Structure formats: structure tokens, C-alpha cells
Amino acid sequence: MYRHFLGKGLNRSEKIQKWVVDLLLTTKIGNDKRESSVAWELKHSSGVIQLARLLAEKRGLDPEIAEIIAALHDIHVIMNGDYEGHARKGAEIARKKLKESGEFSEKEINVICNAIVNHSDKHICSKDQYSELAKDADTLDCFLYGETIYDYKPEEMRKEYFRRIIRIRRELGLPEKTYFRKELKRLEEKFRK
Numbered sequence: 001m002y003r004h005f006l007g008k009g010l011n012r013s014e015k016i017q018k019w020v021v022d023l024l025l026t027t028k029i030g031n032d033k034r035e036s037s038v039a040w041e042l043k044h045s046s047g048v049i050q051l052a053r054l055l056a057e058k059r060g061l062d063p064e065i066a067e068i069i070a071a072l073h074d075i076h077v078i079m080n081g082d083y084e085g086h087a088r089k090g091a092e093i094a095r096k097k098l099k100e101s102g103e104f105s106e107k108e109i110n111v112i113c114n115a116i117v118n119h120s121d122k123h124i125c126s127k128d129q130y131s132e133l134a135k136d137a138d139t140l141d142c143f144l145y146g147e148t149i150y151d152y153k154p155e156e157m158r159k160e161y162f163r164r165i166i167r168i169r170r171e172l173g174l175p176e177k178t179y180f181r182k183e184l185k186r187l188e189e190k191f192r193k
Contacts, residue, residue, distance in 0.1 A: 123160035
């Protein structure tokens, strides 16, 4: 019988994912002190991991590294409950955890931590495939919760988020959503003036 996430036979990605889930299940920071609920963090973390794996396979990237990036992308939020500087702070936490494990090369740690540092800059496109994968998996998961999830962001930045989600959906062969195209057009017109 296969026992998921139990025993000593976990691979590197499973160990990191289990650690993240265990942190959330045992957190002493209540929802009243968190910017996002524990339920949200569990759902979002799991969703981003699955989407990162799919995108990695589609793009010819290492699915294990993609899963680890996704599992750790919001590690600061998971551990501390707030988003202030969470990408940079999270990369520091991730670097420490990955080094302590003794299972990752310095090159792998750098790739993972660089993607974590950059994952919140969705309005910036880079040539770093793992940073772009982290941004795309995070963006896609959030937009799956609703079209207005990023309404709190400044409109100039939201324009780039809509460009990103339209591109990701096209890459995955998903049907175009009229709302995304209309909102992008509205934002582009607003900033053309």
C-alpha cells in the first residue's frame, strides 16, 4: 500500500511540501493575525505547486525544482502571516532550509531562491525561466479564484498581470476570457492618454 507523504521514502520535493503543510497545520498565528487565512495558504500553496509542475513539464523545465519553488514561494507569509517584503524574506528562509537539508546543490539553491525573490514582480518579464514559471503559476492560481483578485493592485501594474494571464491561458490552450481582454484594453487605453 502506498502511503502519501509518510515514511522515509519521500523525495526532496515531497519533504519540502510536507514541511510547508506541517507549518500551516501547526501554526500558532491565528487567522485574526494573518493577512490571509491558513485555509487560503493551504489551497494556494497546493494549487501553485500543481500548476508549476504542469508548466514545467510543458516548458521542458525540471518539475521537481518547479514544485520546490512553488512550495516555498510564500514561505514567509506561511511562517509569519504577513506579505511585507515576503518574496525577499521568503528567499532567505528557503535558502536556510535548503542548505540545512543537505540535499541541494548551491546551483539548485540559487535557482530556487532567485525565483522566490522575483515571484511577486509579475509586472516585470525576465529571461529567467524559473522566475517566470513561479510568477505564472502564482498568477494562474490566483486568477482561478476570480477575475477581480488583483483589483487592489495599481492599475498600471494590473495591466501587466492581465497580459500575463492572457499569455498563460493561450500557452495552455485555454479559451480566451472576454473579461481579461476587455479589462486589458481598458487599462491600455487609460495609460495611453
